[in-house]
Amino acid sequence: MPGPKDLDPSSSPRALLGAELRHAREKADLSQEELGQRLFVSGSFIGQLEAGTRRMQREYARMLDEVLGTEDFFQRNCGAAAKSKYPEHFAEAAEAEAAATAIRQYAPLLIPGLLQTPAYARAVLRAYQPTAPDEAIDELVAARMERARILDDPTGTLLWTVIDEAGLRRVTGGPQVMVEALRHIIGLIHRNRIIVQVLPFEAGAHPALEGAIKLMDFEDAPPLVYFEGIGTGRLEDDPTTVRHQRFTYELLTASALSSANSLALIEAVAQDYAHDEHC
Incomplete structure (x- = not known):
């Protein structure tokens, strides 16, 4: 070996x-x-x-x-x-993310950070920090966009994400921002840069109702799982914990729509937002 x-x-x-x-x-x-x-x-x-x-x-x-x-x-x-440009609770996870060979993530309430557009990220970050100076929000948006550069390399990190339908339906930043955000995801899918599945409302109860999942695999280190809350986060390498979270993620992918049907739903929701914006 x-x-x-x-x-x-x-x-x-x-x-x-x-x-x-x-x-x-x-x-x-x-x-x-x-x-x-x-x-x-x-x-x-x-x-x-x-x-x-x-x-x-x-x-x-x-x-x-x-x-x-x-x-x-x-x-x-x-x-x-x-030293890091990221919030203290997320800095270690962001740096691990950049070194990962594969990331598998379930996002229950919003579009994952690696897939966000600047306008969408700004709306999310402003909601988190309603009284922060614009300059502080600008720095956080720039850091989030820099994280997404791992998707630029077609031979780089595999990103497989399951997005809850709630993340598509929650109007974050307004219809125009949502149109741009969903079309960005659609573009990444068409360029074969990511794998996306949508967990529809009709799936009902599922094993990750209590929160998000982010699993990271590495070439020369054991896998990690990242747990995140409001203003908190921690990395965990316990094999039993990682194995359980991986099994949970696999159950989610089984309950989610296929990649093709997920793309069709994202396109339909984007079209609805475009219609709302036009009206």
């Missing part, structure tokens, strides 16, 4: 820390599991730090310096790796 690919330390501070961590761990003749035991975390968590898919927190940096005898290297450098 091939070993992990070499990381490019110049690509980001997090990649540098990951490469240095792997070097220090191997120099200490420790496996990922053995190092994880000394930090009271899983071996897969160490692997994610080395692969750059998890952010190194200061408490772990201090423990790594102690266990690996690296003086204060990780403590001095984890601050630079922690």
Whole structure:
């Protein structure tokens, strides 16, 4: 089985820390599991730090310096790796998202961030922060659009999303914004950049009624699931939890419309919004 690919330390501070961590761990003749035991975390968590898919927190940096005898290297450098343009609760997930080879997501109430247009994202973010300065909203919109660039590469990340019909029907920003947003999704589907299924109202009760799902797979690290609430979020790598969320997602895809029928519904809803706008 091939070993992990070499990381490019110049690509980001997090990649540098990951490469240095792997070097220090191997120099200490420790496996990922053995190092994880000394930090009271899983071996897969160490692997994610080395692969750059998890952010190194200061408490772990201090423990790594102690266990690996690296003086204060990780403590001095984890601050630079922690800087992010995203809200604190989402920063680690956004950076993991950029490194993922596949993302499977269920969106219960709105169009997922990776598929949003600037106008739609602005309407959502303004609703979240009604008193924020325009400049702050502009920065958040720009960061969200930058995230979506992972869809530009036809050989890059696979995005498979199940959108609840509620996300299509909720008029966010007005009919014109919704027309643009849905046509953007339609364009991505026609260009074979994404897989989209719609979970229709008629599907009734389903296993994800309590919230969203985002599963991320990586080439050189274990899969992650991201749980998000209002102003909160956390990544989870527990295999049992990830396996359960993956099974839930598979049940959703079985209840959702086929890709072709989903596209037809999105086109019909977009046409309805266009008619409303014209009227």
